[in-house]
Amino acid sequence: MLINNEAKLITNEYALTRCARCNFCESVCPTYMVFRRRVYSPRGRIWIIMFLSQGIKLSNDEYTGLLTCLGCRACDLVCPAGIKIAEAIHDAKALLVKAALK
């Protein structure tokens, strides 16, 4: 429950709902290029954070997807909506690690 609420805070702080779903970020993301699974793409990761805030439980792949973001910010440079994608994912990672350690 707590994790869902904190995901809501991240969603609001970074205004993730502004995502226009253009997918420009996916094409520059190194982890997507390697894995070709959308949980390893910027758009995928921020939408997983939004779904988390709506109460879904993360599967292994979705969990690993968030944790494997390199923080390289290639996505931020191309995002037309100006979302700080890498920072939002970073905060979500911290949230997951904190929850795991509890």
Place this chain on the structure above:
Amino acid sequence: MNFEAFRIEVRRIIDEDRIIESQGELMLYSYDASPAEQAIPRMVIQPLSTSEVSEILKLANEYLVPIVPSSGRTSLHGGPIPYNGAVVVDLMRMNKVLKVNLEDGYVHSEVGVRLDELNAELARYGHFFPPDPASSTAATVGGSLANGAGGMRGAKYGTVKDWVLGAEVVLPTGEVAFMGCRTLKCRAGYDLLSLIIGSEGTLGVITNAYLKIWPLPEAVVRLRVYFRSIVDAAKAVGVIKARGFRPLIIEFLDKGTMEAVSNYVREFKYPEGAEAMLIIDVDGPPEAMDRYVNSMVTLLREAGGFEIEWTSDRDEMDKIYMARRAAYPALLRLFSNERVMPEDISVPPSKLPEAVKGVRDIGEKYGLRIVTWGHVGDGNLHPNIIYNPGDQSSISRLHAVTREIGLLAINLGGTVSSEHGIGVLKKDLLVNELEVKGIAQLRLMKAIKKAFDPNNILNPGKVIDVD
């Protein structure tokens, strides 16, 4: 539908890590870039080859499981959304450029290659694939062929349909066919390839294609010109064409667009009294460029253009183009609580003045802001409608505006979709257009869909409804 039997058999032929069934990841396939209603697929499968696609479709046809092909998912009319528990076939793992053949003038590419990736590869050979949707960083070969995509260079080079020689297509029954030819000339019976292009994944799944390529332009000069009225700007486009010019691009930006861009990019300023701007790229042999540019400048002045600037310097060209490139981000950031719906109509270029004015009036009538830009060289306008997704009245007005803009295009002898497609959002408007052009065509379209897909398993409910 017997999904369980389908699932068991698919698991026998596709590796586990290429089958997606967890809730969150499935939800990533529930939307495209449009405001169409979302829907979660039952399963996502990521094939690696034509034969895997064929096996999947055979099973789907046997067990009557609806299949939705999916690539970059940048569609603007709901085409790749999996309604009614459909299974998504994600083609993004088929992403190799197979061969560049300069002698025969083609590139052979798998469908999951993005257009910018394709052009980066072709640039190494001094060539390019001309269709250039504004989404080319994310849009793929397969999605673009299936959507019949176009772009800025459409006025000179047309859309994808003009640049495909042949394609490997898996039919809804699982049969594999190579449609078209590898040669420029091709008269092998009925032109089935053209039916596939723009069919939005309803007739077959394209797995690889032979695409025509072209040498990069030798020299390009970019011009920028302002007009005191949008009607003058639209008229100037007609004059450019009537005088025999075929510029590489003619991009139109209205005042709303310039305003948004200047709020977003500080360096961008536009002169007082400017209601519209055109960006024009002229190409040709280097020794002819001065002559081309001089006549173009004279023509633009006569047409009411002012503050005309031109350059062939790369950086300066980028600076001019920045106004167009920044338009979409500027809108997204300026209206951060709202959404932008990029509409897409074409009218004969001679009707552009009426279309531009009509769009503005429709926006005013419904109290929604519309910012218009477009690849006007071929009469293609993108009125961007700003709406509030959290407000029901705003959403109903969005639908009303979209509808009226479509009807306006039909009345002016144009079309309701020039490059984005029909998907689910424009099915009604398509019927309206066919009513004007001859409704018998709707019967033919339904019969074609039935002939390709007797069990209606491939992207059902998109483009047209079959009875």
